[in-house]
Amino acid sequence: MLSRYTKDYVEEIIKSVMNTVKIDLEIRPDHSGINMSYNFIGHYIGIDFERLLSAWEENEAPISLESYIKVLTIHELGHAIDRLALLESLERTIEIFRAKNSYVLSEIYNNRDLLSMLVEEHEMNIKFEETAWINAEHLNLEFNFIDHSSFKLVKRHSLESYRTLYLEDLKLYEILLESQGEKTA
Template identity: 55%
Template sequence: MTKQLKEKELYEIINSVVQAVGMTMTIKQDHSGVNMSYNFIGDYVGFDAERLIEAKNELQYPPSLEVYVKTMTLHELGHAVDREALQSSLPRTIEIFTMKKQHSLQEIYLHEHLLSMLLEEHDMNIQFEQTAWENAWALNCKHHFVCDKEFDYIRQHSLATYKKIYEQDLQAYHHLLNQPVPQLA
């Protein structure tokens, strides 16, 4: 199958879910390297066809492409349902983004207050992800796109990626807190 046909097929699967749940949502193909995303500022779902296929294949027990794409589409629509909360987080998100632009990763991991901001960002992301998955679950229960077992498997895998990064940074934060404070001479 050619790349253009695969992209069209993915678009059609995503669009079929959006239409079936009765949402009006623009769908944009991008080459961001992120399998799927919801842009709450522009109110659209983006997808990277190549990355979407790669991400599905990274699962230990990959479902069909259709099941994976439908599940991830429900998840992104779950973010759309939570759009107001996402919008209200924007000022703090901008503050954290600005901090990350002003400091190297090395600096962030050496300063407690900077690393705590990174942890705050992770915590916000996890909360938004969990809410989006809860909303996606409700949509799936209503419309029966994918079986519960496959939905839950994909959800657990997706959440694990966010939690893993958080746990790594939390460990770095605790390590930083346990460092001896240099004594001034």
């Protein structure tokens, strides 16, 4: 079934949305395992075509591929609208990236300062995701790309993945603090 959907079909939908809202970004292939992403440094949208199709299939309620792509596109454009804030976070993002690459996971998860940094990164990501979804909702209200219930479904599914990872690491951080005799707030 998925073989009938081509990369050109997907790109055509994305470009149509961008033309409608008058935000023109380059579309680049991406093999990161993330269905669609906004690169705020390069100011482009990356698409992992295979992951996009499999993520669409994972939805708990039926939604057309076209609608799914439209929702993801306005979400990524929501990040583009928030680009200044993303750029302002770049210095801290680089610090966190370098720190994460300087340690193995076991070191990060056994050091409260490093784990705190990971929790901070999750909180930053969630804030940016929520802002992008707010911007996407405004675009959807203005241009009426998709019905509200389908929009909310994709939004919830997307945010859930960020929140799940955050809560897992937050719990580990709290356990680490308790094991070291510190109280959590």
